[in-house]
Amino acid sequence: MGGATGGAPTGGVTTLAASTGGAVPARPVLLTVDDDRTVSRAVARDLRRHYGDRYRVVRAESGPDALAVLRELTARGEMTALLLADHRMPGMTGVEFLEQAMDLVPSAKRVLLTAYADTDTAIRAINDVDLDHYLLKPWDPPEEKLYPVLDELLEQWGRAAPASFEGITLLGHQWSAETQELKEFLARNQVPYRHLQGEGATAVRTAAELTDDALLPATVFPDGTVLSRPSLRDVAERCGLPTSAGSPFYDVVVVGAGPAGLGSAVYAGSEGLRTLLVERTATGGQAGTSSRIENYLGFPRGVSGAELAMRARDQAVKFGVEVLTTAEITEIAPHGDGRVLRFADGSEVTAHAVVLATGVQWSRLPATGAEEFSGRGVYYGADPHEALSCRDEEVYVVGAANSAGQAALHFAKYARRVVMLCRSPDIRRGMSEYLVSRIEASDVIEVRTCTQVVAVEGADHLERLVLSDSSTGGTETVAASRLFVFIGARPLTDWLGDAFSRDDHGFLRTGPALLDGDGRPPAGWPLTRAPYHLECSVPGVFAAGDVRAESVKRVAGAVGEGAMAVTLVHRYLEGTR
Template identity: 60%
Template sequence: MANPAILTVDDDPAVSRAVARDIRRRYGDRYRVVRADSAETALDALRELKLRGEQVAVLIADYRMPQMNGIEFLEAAMDLFPAARRVLLTAYADTDAAINAINVVDLDHYLLKPWHPPEEKLYPVLDSLLEAWLATAEAPDNDLRVVGHRWSAPSFAVRDFLARNLVPFRWLLADEAEGSRLLAAAGASANDVPLVVTADGKSLVQPSEAELAAHVGLTTTPAADFYDLVVVGAGPAGLGAAVYGASEGLRTVLIERRATGGQAGQSSRIENYLGFPDGVSGAQLTDRARRQALRFGAELLSAREVVALEDAGSARMLRFADGSTVAAHTVVLATGVSYRMLTAPGLAELTGRGCFYGSAATEAPNCSGQDVYIVGGANSAGQAAVHFSRYARRVHLLIRGADLTRSMSSYLIEQIARIDTIEIHPCTEVVGGAGAEHLEELTLRDARSNQTRSVEASWLFVFIGAEPRTDWLDDAVARDPRGFVLTGPDLTRGGRRPPGWTLPRDPYHLESSMPGVFAAGDVRADSVKRVASAVGEGAMAVSLVHRYLEAQ
């Protein structure tokens, strides 16, 4: 952690060196002395310090400087470091200006040049100012910082990406003091959000996920061109395959388009997973699995989108969106599923601005004291309802069926029944949404009476259905009409092998219509949509990978 700074600025080189020398002699063991020869140079230094999250204790500026005098400089510096103590260096003839500056920039002190001996004329003044600053100084801010607007979809996307990838950050509103100061330091405006400031002071204006990943320590480039096993998708099935593949000596790379954990990683609480009697959050489970895979030597690539799978003879090649490729002997497809979008009028343009798909954990504290609407009747929706009930005034669970018994685990139904602030609305669907800057109103329809009603709402979280992320596969592997990957027995029904299959054996149980390419978890046709079964299929796929490799 860098020491707090004392910044001096004077356009006279001799005076500048002298004041820096005297300050460094007394305070150099506790403070970093930053010297500038012009107001503009000093402001540039302050902007860099601000972006790096460092502190400035005292600003010492000469009054007579070209382009920008000391008072003007201190006024500009206040926008970046309002808590820093301010000192003006003046000649005797400028004392009136210094006295007037007390009202203009809230000047703490002015020093007459020369200040010798410093033991009598400089150090007592600085001792007093530093003591006052230390009494009110905030802790240095070296976290990743995100500046944005409350109802900005791009701002939410950045926060959600960081949160789901377990990257700690501090959220600042662009129209609040600290957010405005960071925007000014980065040379950006409120229209340029989201602004991301990294721990080392790098400012990223409206970054892409790939750019963001590269600057927060996530790996985006494979270390090799060829692997034994490529796993596409870092949900429970993909993480399971990566752990077992790497632990058994396979050169393994795990590729994730957005964030590790998939839908399970968004779950606030998983209570029916083996080995966790008190439950575990999706983020905790994901983090443990990720660290386990890395410990065994698997590579994890983040924010990389795979757009094609190709048969390259004895190898299988995956093509990324940027045109680069990676190849392997075998592939495990574990891309999971995504929540279906609500087609109700008015909601598409409000996505990320009050309408969210999945459990947006970063938004829960913002719902404090307000009503939250959740659409869905399966476990994910139930877990979200329980989680949001800790913050919201009331949670409205909207389900299309008559009750929850058909699609939700009984332990979760019982838990919801014990929470007074959760209200279940059976046979109810969202048929419309409206709002200017953000969601303000929902239109609900009761399927029993066919009556509609409007409710005030700022928060809508959707957990409906499951759509596989397989469009990128095209005709590379066989899929069912809904897009789920067909494997094993589903490919050989009626005694026929899949078209193009040239091996003398039938496809293995989790093997797709392309030999050496396996599917595991929710993306596989007729799979059991549970975290434990997905992890099991990921492990099982690796055992079949070994069998495939041994036969080559």
């Protein structure tokens, strides 16, 4: 078997030559290296006979070829359990191969196959390359001279081996904003991944030829494909997530896949409307980052925002809804009885009606230095997976609403200490009582009221917070490496044109809120009827959920408005046909 090689990534895609097939197999690898093909086949035959049901046997006929195979296997996240190398090989001896292989697969057991005349070399290799064992040729019968030795070594390896991994490997510095963005994208789209850095990433970076930090962050896929500094769209396409519309026309396009958008999509699809659901990042919206929603109807034990979002997405797809990820709509323009929606990539679709469910995003922290450290210690919102990275650390949470309370309780399962910073004198002003009681009962969570963050400091990442206490007028500097911000939200409506009426905070006005004091429609309204309850100032475009002015900012309320919007879409379509 020849080696696997790959070109150095230059900001795009690199594919490591596929020598092991597509998806990552669950079985660890036993790699044999011998330049004598007859011997090589005999070793592989004996190994497969005894270990073929538990391990995958791979052959190489030279040291350089074997190293190339190891680089490929490592880049794919496959585990190598055993290296069995012949000593007398031209160009690179077995000892030389095992020495270099240690950098790629340090945990693999190393066995040297040698002749009686080379036993002194084999004995020296026990110290030089941490050789686990050497075997003399011939090894017949294998039941006596081969299997007992390898059984013991593989048992030792199995006890210390990590669990197999079959997802994406993410390489990037912990305090990189780009790495953080990729982590959030993969987690929220429920794409299995592992984030390697430091010593744990050395072997994979070497195998994928990503030793230059300028090439990070990077993703290594199970089939060996390497994406250096990829966009979210690059990753989505490589993961098989649809990013472009499959048709030029739809009955209804739903913009935003939070609870309101998912509610609209499910009801529209179930009622026979050809529906397109468009999301910039991941389904679930802001609610999708919630570790546990406990007051949503029908889930007495609670449900995570991610699970609720994926259930709703699967339900929408079941009803024929087409779902796009990393797709951004930049304009909605009238086109006869329809509406043209233009995407950032230059494409466009036409729909009879549109539901805007773009939700809100967290307000930025108004503290000196906060923007500088965004993604490098300062985070807006928190996906549940972030708590795992905070094990035994001290975590600061800014905010006093339900989202902040849910995050604090989730972090408390892993962090050594969680400090909640609240401007108000009492967290009960904006938080549900069931959360307040649990926070007060926690030995891990400390609540500091009347406190604000006025400055964020550090070198390459967050290291200190300057806090202000409004009750005393004093300031305090505390050590901190992670700050999670939940301080209100603003709507995502900047991209909409002037034809869309908004309130002073940017939320979309709909229905009765558009009428003047005499109950008349707004100027420029082209229809004789008044706007429907969720209809925007542009006919045929409806708003649902948090993006709508005066909406109830609750998951149940958003889902309800999403469903109601579809009822109004039907009414609108009946009036235009």
